[in-house]
Amino acid sequence: MRIEENRELAPLTTFGVGGPARWFVKAAEEADVIEAVEWAHRQRASLFILGGGSNLLVSDDGFDGLVLQIALKGIRGRLTPDSANCLYEVGAGEDWDAFVQRTVEENCAGIECLAGIPGTVGGTPVQNVGAYGEEVSSTIQSVRAYDTDRKQIVELGAGECGFSYRSSRFNSSDRGRFVVLSVVYRLARGGSPTLKYADLQRVFTPGYVPSLNEVAGAVRQIRQSKGMLLVEGDPDCRSAGSFFKNPIISREIAAAISQTAGSEPPRFSAGADLPEKVKLPAAWLIEQAGFARGYRLGRAGISSKHTLALVNLGGARASEIVALANEIRSAVSSKFSVELEMEPVMLGF
Numbered sequence: 001m002r003i004e005e006n007r008e009l010a011p012l013t014t015f016g017v018g019g020p021a022r023w024f025v026k027a028a029e030e031a032d033v034i035e036a037v038e039w040a041h042r043q044r045a046s047l048f049i050l051g052g053g054s055n056l057l058v059s060d061d062g063f064d065g066l067v068l069q070i071a072l073k074g075i076r077g078r079l080t081p082d083s084a085n086c087l088y089e090v091g092a093g094e095d096w097d098a099f100v101q102r103t104v105e106e107n108c109a110g111i112e113c114l115a116g117i118p119g120t121v122g123g124t125p126v127q128n129v130g131a132y133g134e135e136v137s138s139t140i141q142s143v144r145a146y147d148t149d150r151k152q153i154v155e156l157g158a159g160e161c162g163f164s165y166r167s168s169r170f171n172s173s174d175r176g177r178f179v180v181l182s183v184v185y186r187l188a189r190g191g192s193p194t195l196k197y198a199d200l201q202r203v204f205t206p207g208y209v210p211s212l213n214e215v216a217g218a219v220r221q222i223r224q225s226k227g228m229l230l231v232e233g234d235p236d237c238r239s240a241g242s243f244f245k246n247p248i249i250s251r252e253i254a255a256a257i258s259q260t261a262g263s264e265p266p267r268f269s270a271g272a273d274l275p276e277k278v279k280l281p282a283a284w285l286i287e288q289a290g291f292a293r294g295y296r297l298g299r300a301g302i303s304s305k306h307t308l309a310l311v312n313l314g315g316a317r318a319s320e321i322v323a324l325a326n327e328i329r330s331a332v333s334s335k336f337s338v339e340l341e342m343e344p345v346m347l348g349f
């Protein structure tokens with residue numbers, strides 16, 4: 001295990017901003033993970049687990065601790081005894097989108113709408129990654145992780161992960177406790193694609209049943225048009241994807257918002273367990289509060305393709321991104337009394 005000092009973190013993130021890590025190490029084996037965690041404990045150093053850096057904003061001062069980058073590889077696929085499902089056990093350091101592509105080519109359904117999301121497999125259970133009507137919580141069977149409190153490897157069933165909208169125990173009650181080593185996904189062999197979102201339905205002629213591969217391709221195309229796909233040279237993708245979560249609010253507050261705005265916001269279900277609430281698009285609230293695509297504050301801006309993505313326009317400091325985020329939050333709060341929650345993980349602030 002080779003621990004580097006003062007490693008720049010900006011190039012390891014999609015935002016491309018922020019200062020260095022005091023110490024940095026990459027783990028290609030589970031034993032490296034355990035050794036690195038023990039090293040941090042011995043040094044009494046803070047520990048941060050890094051995947052693909054696609055949901056991360058690093059402060060300008062960097063991180064005064066050990067950054068452990070997960071590079072655990074390997075994909076093992078097998079069928080369930082009744083052959084109805086494919087179980088994929090995937091190393092946390094595998095590229096998520098490449099894994100999605102493999103599953104659609106093998107005709108296994110359940111994550112085709114999550115195509116084009118950057119980052120690693122290990123990052124997906126952390127914020128229960130979701131898009132276009134799918135969330136990983138519906139297909140994750142179990143998560144194998146190193147429990148840094150108990151100092152042992154554990155196997156957590158999906159029911160023990162505390163999944164909800166963009167949340168799990170890994171980014172809430174047990175933040176920083178578990179290092180995800182691998183994830184088992186249970187996918188439907190020969191299953192039909194999920195076509196819940198109008199954006200996606202519009203791509204296909206009514207009555208036509210697209211293949212999983214066609215749906216994954218369509219999702220990537222829609223993402224690209226919104227600056228939500230990492231494309232070499234596209235300045236709109238120097239971001240962390242959506243910067244704010246879509247707020248989940250009561251129907252009464254939603255009605256008050258319509259009245260203030262003088263128009264009806266688009267509404268989505270907040271999930272079967274929250275029938276009394278609705279999910280509103282944060283992008284709509286931001287636009288109604290006076291911000292348009294392409295808005296700039298110093299070297300930080302709102303993507304020219306999607307109001308929800310804050311972008312580094314080139315050489316931005318983390319403080320400029322935060323200043324823009326705060327300006328947007330306070331405008332939405334004073335107009336609608338809704339507090340927007342940031343989605344990316346803030347490191348070193």
Ligand SMILES: Cc1cc2nc3c(=O)[nH]c(=O)nc-3n(C[C@H](O)[C@H](O)[C@H](O)COP(=O)(O)OP(=O)(O)OC[C@H]3O[C@@H](n4cnc5c(N)ncnc54)[C@H](O)[C@@H]3O)c2cc1C
Binds near residue numbers: 050054055056181
């Ligand atoms: C252009 C773009 C589009 C995006 N679109 C979406 C979208 O549609 N839906 C969505 O949900 N997200 C989206 N995201 C956000 C991001 O891609 C996902 O959250 C992704 O899963 C993060 O994975 P990562 O490996 O990059 O994690 P990182 O950014 O490296 O880390 C994020 C968090 O996960 C933790 N973590 C990472 N790996 C591990 C591990 N092995 N063990 C324990 N903790 C770990 C980190 O400590 C950190 O707290 C988008 C981002 C971008 C840049």
